[in-house]
Amino acid sequence: MTRALALHIAVLVALFAAQYFLPPYHHTNIARIMVLAVFAMGYNIAFGYTGLLSLGHALFFAAGLYATGLGIELWGLSAGPALLLGLLAGVAIAAATGVLALRTGGVSFMIVTLMFAQAGYLTILYFGAYTRGDEGFVITRAARNLGGVDLSSDTPRYFAALILFGVGLLVNLALTRSNLGRSMIAMRENEERSRMLGYNPFRIKLTALVISGLYAGAAGAAYGVLFGYVGASFATIQYSILPLLYVLLGGAGTTLGPFLGALLMFYLIDISSGYTTAHLFVVGAALLVLVLFAPKGILGWVRDKGAKWLP
């Protein structure tokens, strides 16, 4: 077993064990963070590995969230099929977005993804008769039940989040080691040279975006079922910036970076709001410090300082 795999397994084992020690407040927080980390991992696949700076990932998260939520509340699906629907929604929307947006690059790509996400948000509002618009809706507690397991109670929820996170993490690890993963990195490093070597940039970038959408959709779908609320605020630009911040904080292009970033960002806000009402300032300052002194993120910095094997 390689060092990398061992590290990842160790992290998962630690998270598994943690649930027996964590006080209730932190217990649910970690469950939340794990789901958001899946979202961030998806973003990392597009941004950290393939170099696609998207500002529209909230669209994919919201697609998963709403497909699952509407599936349960409007069409009477049970949690299992609804979650699957959410996953598919993330994939489909990412594919549709990618086919159009990947004709551009750089800053234009960023704006196009941003525009699609905005249009998505407005569409949720437009169909308010079904989606309850910005107010959102609650997923009935009874429906948050997968194969007899009540996902609205703490322990099963933590397990579900952990399983989702674990699968996402290990798939991500496998991806970075695969040929596809390496070609994604090649796209980020030097697209022209990769094209000359015979790779199809469009196809690789689209694949990366679709996988990214799969992760984001899965995270959205899971968030709905595990935490019981579907709302348009998840489709706003804040939720496109959030995974970017997590990834940049933890380390873009590293597998564990997104989780670390999500964890640290959450607690930075949480702890600072205990000391000051100006927690926005703390977050802003933290970002500045980070970008000035550790621009590759924490794990990126660690990797540079000698742990070259860190994926």
Add this chain to the structure above:
Amino acid sequence: MTKLIGMTPSRRSLLKGMAATASALALPGFVQAQSSAPIKLGFQLHRTGIGAAYGRWYERTTQAALKVLNDQGGINGRPVEVIFEDDGTDPKRGAEVVEKLASQAGCDAIFGPLFSHVVIGSAPRAGELKVPYLVCSEGFHVASGKLNRWTMQPGITDVRAQVTAMAPWVSQNLGKKITMVFPDYAFGHDHRDYFTAAIAAQGGEVIKHIAIPPTETSFTRYLPQIPKETEVLYHVMVGPAVLTFVKELGEFYGTGARPEIFGFIDSLEAVDTASPGLEFLEGTHFWEGHCRVKQADASEHETFYRAAVGVDDNGASISDGKDVATYAHMFSCWETLFMIKAGMEAAGYQSTADRQKFVEAVEAMTTIPASQAHPQGDKVFNGKTHQVFGHQFISKVESGKLMRVHTTSIEDGMYPDAVDYTTMAF
């Protein structure tokens, strides 16, 4: 943080210090020793984000109410603490704040949020954690049955009741052909749906609905859509742009002919009606949840409330006459805090093990007369829908000040129950 207000033994996690005090649970002296420990209430505050303007006044009102409550001996002789946490007017953060207040701070109950999407986003977690969640929101969400048995709104009436109560007076005094201008999201849709139905029941008709997108900053281009036959222009706008809306309405009509105008004070919360550019509001009418200007027949409770919160007779801060309060909404915090006191005392509340008894005690409440604890007026609480009903006020702008012209009866705002929470499990 080792203050203990009783943890239910089903919690499977180990808290530092829990082991030591857990054994104390078995001692008969425990309940006695703990009964002077403070009652902790969590307040989910919109300190930042789009709700911050309301949040500021909510916090002030709650602090004032808390002081009065503690000066009078607290709840069951125990002092009361309120722990404020900022939810950024965000639903995701709201759920986390509920978590933090209930699990980490060990609060007995949580109250305070205003914005509907935050309430709906946070309520599920409150239900899962089995913590009483008393919202100060005026949304119809509680009474609609969509939330859970732990969520209640005992301190402020809901938009459906408010809007329904307006229809009789509007159709009898202003006109029967209405054009509605409202924000194109859930809050606005509630106004649209319920008022259209209510005015139809009075023999009137809404001839035009003008929905304005939420982030709109300029409204002039919508105003030409107001049909010429409009007798009453009904407006309710929320957000930083409300003053612009009212100003542009004034610019559009000028001193020429205009329909009667009926607005909800939401359009002008925290804004001085005597502001330049608002002159054309003279002679128009507003719904007020609580009259901003102190009326001639104000009760002693109203006077006491104003002094305690620090609001002058014009509805502005005593220390800064330009700082106008969100007067029509903030009383909800005061009244909710005193409802918590009433509920806890009726239930003989000792510790978090009694949370369910507290909810049941509140559900059993019916008529609540006006008092120092309820300065806004008499109330009737519907234990089945978890929603309180009260008087609504209609005011007219005279010489730049809102003077009350009508008080609705509590029955004017009632509507059929949409849910019976008392049949649901906890």
Add this chain to the structure above:
Amino acid sequence: MDFGPFLLLALMEGMVMAAVLALTAVGLSLVFGVMRVVNVAHGEFFMLGAVIAWFVTHYMPGPPAVGFAAALVICPLIVGGIAALSDTLILKRLKYDPEATIVATIGLSYIFQQAALTFYGPDARPVLAPFDLRIQLPWFGYSGYKIAVVFAALAILMAVWVLITRTRAGLIMRATQLDRNTARAFGINVDRVYAAVFALGAGLAAVAAVLIVPIQQAHYLMGHDPLLLSFIVVIIGGLGSLRGTLVAALVIGLSDGVISVFFSPTLAKILATLLVAMVLVFRPQGLFGAKP
């Protein structure tokens, strides 16, 4: 109201919007063009301009016009100063790396928002227009001040145009935009040019805010929409093209007003947003940008 006057009103509103949008976006366009960085804090410079305008008009004695005139001078100077400081202390250290600049400017925008919240508060507060004039047309009334804003914006844009095309400073800016390294070889202090351009961009946003704040109100969250719209305008117009920015501002400002006449506003916004995306998808260089 009949269709003719209706359209006229929509066009007039569109002109006002286009004017303010052009002013705000020009600042961003300059920064983009010369420095090649995305300034996410641009919206917050706009907001700071509005908030500082409130402070100036609030504390300056005399009729509103005096306070307003003072704000027109003071606000761009202060906001420009803050921008120059941000550039020298932070952006320069990052060597203007695109991603790092995005993160840094996001951090800066949080800090500015918090500062506004702490010192100004969460309320939306009005600022008095310098004069109160209502123009009565046969079909509707309209604010004289809004019309004045259009002319003021035109004047300022003209001044910027003159600066860029006719002065030595503008020449230096254009040289730095064309080729940074060659410019440096010619003895141009690129760092100082960058700081100046960043300050100028922020200052223009602040001026736009001062002009618009009597129409809207000053609110600590008001920077979000201008940021979004400025981005759209600059990208559609084409990176590095001032003319493109102006044309795009005109088109977007006018069409926003006109489209919502025909469609439900939310639907109109959806269509407008998708339209912007499609323009970029099929013509990534924008209207006037250089083909990549």
